[in-house]
Amino acid sequence: MNHILSDRINNLATSQTLAMAALARELKAQGKDIISLSLGEPDFNTPDFIKEAVKKAVDENYSTYSPVEGYLELREAICRKFKRDNGLDYKPTQIVVSTGAKQSLYNIAQVMLNDGDEVILPAPYWVSYFEIVKLSGGVPVEVPTSVETDFKMTPEQLEAAITPKTKMMWFSSPCNPSGSVYSREELTALAKVLEKHPNIYVVSDEIYEHINFSGTFCSIGSIPGMLDKTITINGVAKAFAMTGYRIGYIGAPEFIAKACTKIQGQVTSGANSVAQRATITAVDADPSVLNHMVQAFHTRRDLVVGLLKEIPGVKINVPEGAFYVFPDVSSFFGKTLKGHEIKDANDVSMYLLAEANVATVTGDAFGNPNCIRFSYATSDDILKEALRRIKEALTA
Ligand SMILES: Cc1ncc(COP(=O)(O)O)c(C=O)c1O
Secondary structure: OOHOOOHHHHHHOOHHHHHHHHHHHHHHOOOOOOOOOOOOOOOOOHHHHHHHHHHHHHHOOOOOOOOOOHHHHHHHHHHHHHHHHHHOOOOOOHHHOOOOOHHHHHHHHHHHHOOEEEEEEEEEHHHHHHHHHHHHOOOOEEEEEOOHOOOOHHHHHHHHHOOOOOOEEEEEEEOOOOOOOOOOOHHHHHHHHHHHOOOEEEEEEOOOOOEEOOOOOOOOOHOOOOOEEEEEEEEOOOOOOOOOOOOOOEEEEHHHHHHHHHHHHHOOOOOOHHHHHHHHHHHHHHHHHHHHHHHHHHHHHHHHHHHHHHHOOEOOOOOOOOEEEOOOOOHOOOOOOOEEEOOOOHHHHHHHHHHHHEEEEEEHHHOOEEEEEEEEEOOHHHHHHHHHHHHHHHHH
């Protein structure tokens, strides 16, 4: 029946992270002892002080439509957060609150891209960037990086990828899937290239900002000359363990914020009213309230990196943020393990599902065909067992 559906949807790839999670759930339902490390979701509960804010909002009857761009009190709180954490000066008229950072990204693509406009994506990138850009008529231009360079794009690579059709550059730091964090010096060097191309806009996805073990964080918008060309994306899903609340937001030049409000007004209207009220409490909180979660992710990062380093043939960077590892498994390509022919990263991922009962995601989905991604947002015991199984399967 696909011929009845639009070309738009037929040309859209299914999210491979969600597809793998669904497959793992199906196998679990069949009674298999699957460890699912495919999804990017904190395993913590939403902090109590935010839950209290949710209850208060319900009791205060925040049950009607909110302004399309988000409550003014929330946009003011987001401005305070941008100033406090990122040194970014935004006015409430430059903020748009959406149904998750995913919608923020989709809005941006819809309002910025014409057919054929090129968007530079340092690879690996978050899965949805590629499809959102394509869905909006844009042309994703992948810039490959590798484990040897901590999966970071160099200024030379950026310069070489720019053409007269380049409209934007999208990236995340800390990066999903590689965990790489760009330093101020590295971002300054990229900004220097962009200085020569004033018509190129940058999407800086900072949703993992607080899950960062490097000790420093830099928003590219805080580099002199960049604020007017940067759309800063953030949200509460990851840091505040609020994935289901679905609140993301942008800080952007006012004309872009207005355009996002315009499209959102025709598609979803304002984001969930109760979740917005709770987000005021979240973004106003001192980031130190997140220390226990960040510390736990840090310990797990060390655990997982240590165990992966023990597996011959696996190459990894040391992720400085987020909660994923992105090991390069290309040394297994061309081998046969326990009767399974391994041609590519997808085969490695499917092999680990079949033989180790561990669900990971192929790096292809993130624009890197040599790697697989898995999340370490789960308990130390589960991670130890998963890594034991992976090691046994890969040293077969
Ligand atoms: C890099 C990145 N950006 C955006 C999102 C989407 O966030 P939200 O849940 O707020 O839509 C995710 C979620 O996995 C992500 O990893």
